[in-house]
Amino acid sequence: MTNPTTSGALRSEAFMDCAVAEHGDAVFRLALNQLRNTADAQDAVQETFVRLLTSEARFENETHLRAWLLRVAINICHDMHKSAWHRRVEGLDDGPGALGIEALSSDSAEQDALRNLRDHPVWDALASLSDDQRLLIHLAYVEGNSAAEIARLLGINAATVRTRLFRARTRLRDALSASSADTASDGPDSSPSTIRGEILPHGPPSSETRPHT
Amino acid sequence: MTTTLESYVRCMGEVTLTPKMRAALQQRLAHERAQRANATAHVDSDEARQQPKRVERSVHTRRRFLALAACTAGVALGCAAIGSLWSTISSNEAGDGAAASGGAPEESSSAGTLAGTDQPAFVLAAYADGTPVEDRSDTVLAGPGFLDSVGSWDAGPDDDGSGMSCHNVFNIDLRAYGDDIVQLDYRIDGDESAQFCYLGSRSYQTPDGSLEEMHGQELTITQDMLERIGTIDGGTFSLEMTFALPDEFEALHEESRATGNSDEFRFESIAYGAQLLAGRIITVTASFADGTTLTHEYRIEPVDDFKDALARNSQAFSASIDAGTTEELVYEPLFTIEQLS
Numbered sequence: 001m002t003n004p005t006t007s008g009a010l011r012s013e014a015f016m017d018c019a020v021a022e023h024g025d026a027v028f029r030l031a032l033n034q035l036r037n038t039a040d041a042q043d044a045v046q047e048t049f050v051r052l053l054t055s056e057a058r059f060e061n062e063t064h065l066r067a068w069l070l071r072v073a074i075n076i077c078h079d080m081h082k083s084a085w086h087r088r089v090e091g092l093d094d095g096p097g098a099l100g101i102e103a104l105s106s107d108s109a110e111q112d113a114l115r116n117l118r119d120h121p122v123w124d125a126l127a128s129l130s131d132d133q134r135l136l137i138h139l140a141y142v143e144g145n146s147a148a149e150i151a152r153l154l155g156i157n158a159a160t161v162r163t164r165l166f167r168a169r170t171r172l173r174d175a176l177s178a179s180s181a182d183t184a185s186d187g188p189d190s191s192p193s194t195i196r197g198e199i200l201p202h203g204p205p206s207s208e209t210r211p212h213t
Numbered sequence: 214m215t216t217t218l219e220s221y222v223r224c225m226g227e228v229t230l231t232p233k234m235r236a237a238l239q240q241r242l243a244h245e246r247a248q249r250a251n252a253t254a255h256v257d258s259d260e261a262r263q264q265p266k267r268v269e270r271s272v273h274t275r276r277r278f279l280a281l282a283a284c285t286a287g288v289a290l291g292c293a294a295i296g297s298l299w300s301t302i303s304s305n306e307a308g309d310g311a312a313a314s315g316g317a318p319e320e321s322s323s324a325g326t327l328a329g330t331d332q333p334a335f336v337l338a339a340y341a342d343g344t345p346v347e348d349r350s351d352t353v354l355a356g357p358g359f360l361d362s363v364g365s366w367d368a369g370p371d372d373d374g375s376g377m378s379c380h381n382v383f384n385i386d387l388r389a390y391g392d393d394i395v396q397l398d399y400r401i402d403g404d405e406s407a408q409f410c411y412l413g414s415r416s417y418q419t420p421d422g423s424l425e426e427m428h429g430q431e432l433t434i435t436q437d438m439l440e441r442i443g444t445i446d447g448g449t450f451s452l453e454m455t456f457a458l459p460d461e462f463e464a465l466h467e468e469s470r471a472t473g474n475s476d477e478f479r480f481e482s483i484a485y486g487a488q489l490l491a492g493r494i495i496t497v498t499a500s501f502a503d504g505t506t507l508t509h510e511y512r513i514e515p516v517d518d519f520k521d522a523l524a525r526n527s528q529a530f531s532a533s534i535d536a537g538t539t540e541e542l543v544y545e546p547l548f549t550i551e552q553l554s
Contacts, residue, residue, distance in 0.1 A: 010246055020238060025229040032228065042234050046241045053242055054249065113227040122221035141218060142225045176217065 010053055019052060023066050026143065027073045033138040034077035034131060038114065044080060048073045067153055070143070074135065074154075081131060125175035133168035140165055240364050247362070247530065333501040335391025337511055340550045351553075354516070354546035358386035360490075361544040362526060364451060368458065368482045369466060377458040377466065379482045382410070385452045387434070389499060396500040399432045403493045406456040406486075428453070454486045476524070484520040487547065491515055494553065510553040522547055 024045065031044035051072050059065040117123050126134050139145045139153065147165070151158040230238070343353025355361065360383045368379035387409075389397055401407055411427035432450075462482060469478040491514050498508040516522055522545045529544065 010249060016242055020235070024235070024238070028230050028234070029225055029228050033225070042230075042237070045230070045234070046238055049238060049242060050245050053245055108231060110229055110231040113224070113229065116224050117228055120221050120224050122217060123224075138225075141222050 011055075016049065016053060019065060019069070020049060022062060023069050024049070026066065027069050029142060030070055030073050030135075030138060031077055032117075033126070033134055033142070034074070035080060036127065040080060044073055044076045047076045051076075067149075070139075071153055078131070121176060121179055122172070125172055125179055128175040129168060129171055133164065133171060136161065136165050136168050137172060236365065243364065250530075333391065333393060333499070333503065333505055333507060335389045335394060335497075335499040335507060335509070337495075337497055337509065337550070338388040338390050339386045340511060340552055341390055343550055344546070346549060349551070352549050352551040355513075355548045355550050356386065356546075357544065358384060359546075359550070360385055360452060360513070360548045361546055362530070363483055363523070366479055366483060368462075368478065370463075376460070377462050378456065379458050379486055380453070380455045381483050381486060383452045383454070385409075385450055387432075387450045389497060391499055391501075393502040394499045395502050396433065396435045398496075398498040398500075399434075400496045401430050401452070401493055402496070403489075405430065406454055406489055407493065408453050410451050410453045452490075454489070456486055456489055458482055458485065476527075480520050480524050480527075483523060484515070487515040487519050490548075508554070512551045512553055514549045514551070516545075516547055516549060519547055 027048050028041055028045050031041035031048075032038065035041050035044060048069055052069065057068060059068065126137065129137070136150065139150045140147075145153065147158045147161040150161045150165075154161070339356040339359030340353055342356030343359075344356075346352045346354060362384050364382045364384050366379070366381040368377065368381075370377050387397070387399060399409055401409065408429050409427075409432040410429075411432075462478070462485075465478040465481055469475040493513055495511045495513060496508060497511070498506055500506045526544045526547070
């Protein structure tokens with residue numbers, strides 16, 4: 001882990017290349033989860049890494065760096081939500097199926113992945129959650145953080161995380177159920193409905209079982 | 214049994230930055246490095262270093278006024294900036310220009326008189342801020358930011374083995390000085406090897422919701438467009454070049470592969486591309502709030518020692534980064550601009 005050694009110095013290209021390679025995708029996914037639009041998410045990724053470039057923070061290891069990047073990305077997403085720009089385009093871009101992948105010019109595995117995400121019922125259901133609830137779901141299940149890790153990241157205590165996560169899961173389950181009901185009422189040719197009760201595990205995965213992204 | 218959430222987690226886990234997003238991120242970081250280098254230099258410079266810079270800036274400011282006056286009979290002082298491509302000539306700068314140029318009070322006064330007229334005016338900032346070329350009254354060494362650095366470059370054999378090609382992207386300052394401008398239209402003549410583009414993280418979204426690529430031999434910038442792009446973007450306007458390389462570049466390419474040093478291949482291929490820009494004309498049309506339009510044509514030419522100057526700029530950039538950005542980063546102009554009309 002290379003850290004800047006003099007005040008005002010920018011981090012080396014090698015450090016930045018490594019950080020982008022190791023954590024760029026995770027920052028993008030978090031930003032996408034929060035902002036729900038690829039262009040906005042890309043903006044947030046750029047801002048996050050620009051702050052890393054100029055930051056004098058010192059990192060103990062890759063885990064520390066990743067946590068720092070996610071924390072900064074969360075703040076940037078929060079600021080973008082408050083901005084006039086985002087308030088103006090939110091109505092256009094945040095509808096079901098929007099995601100902004102049309103902005104990508106060519107077919108690719110990355111675009112396929114975005115399409116799959118857009119078409120996933122949980123993606124739509126997450127739209128009905130608050131930003132904070134959506135963030136908790138992402139940090140717990142996509143990032144695979146424990147409640148204690150999320151607590152450290154967000155600066156709240158672990159018990160609060162568990163409580164809020166429980167509410168978030170409940171709301172997500174309700175949203176999925178409502179979505180299932182809507183889908184079923186569309187007629188016999190509609191897609192199979194999501195079955196309530198098989199949706200969620202009962203807490204964040206443990207560190208032993210977390211998915212590596 | 215796979216739950217819906219596990220399926221979603223797997224789906225989200227497959228989402229990654231696209232190559233285009235990564236390239237944009239790298240370019241943004243390189244841009245930030247350059248910006249920080251310049252900013253740090255301005256803050257850290259001592260008084261002895263500031264003095265000549267102030268004179269230089271004053272000369273540029275004075276030239277800006279003269280260029281505006283030459284463009285049209287109507288010049289407005291204290292122009293209002295209405296977007297990132299519309300720049301202000303502040304009253305402070307006007308003062309600097311007057312102080313720096315001896316006879317400038319008369320020139321400034323002259324401009325002030327012209328400001329009383331209603332005729333709109335504008336000038337390409339890179340032309341106004343340029344350094345006059347001796348014995349060529351309408352030609353300048355382009356001002357900072359106008360085709361004096363290359364944001365990205367790649368070159369080598371084509372995939373089908375039919376030859377070699379090069380792709381490089383010059384940063385280009387497309388700002389214009391003027392008052393009450395609501396739209397700027399740019400066009401570069403010649404073949405499609407050179408195209409304007411906007412390298413940012415979002416495409417321009419038109420009022421009807423469709424997405425529009427800002428890329429081509431013609432480019433239109435409106436205030437509305439700038440607002441829609443947003444302010445966080447940090448994107449840059451560029452001149453993108455894509456062209457075939459002659460066979461003699463194969464030896465340079467092989468050498469670069471053998472030695473692991475691509476500098477010579479890079480500089481030679483970019484210099485070759487620059488020659489393809491020689492004599493090209495950039496037409497800029499400004500539309501003003503009162504409904505009138507004004508067009509200027511600018512012919513660009515690479516400087517005589519283009520390749521060497523490019524190498525020096527590249528070395529200066531690397532050195533500024535290695536030195537912790539404490540040295541002022543000033544690129545040498547790589548092109549001249551001649552105002553034709």
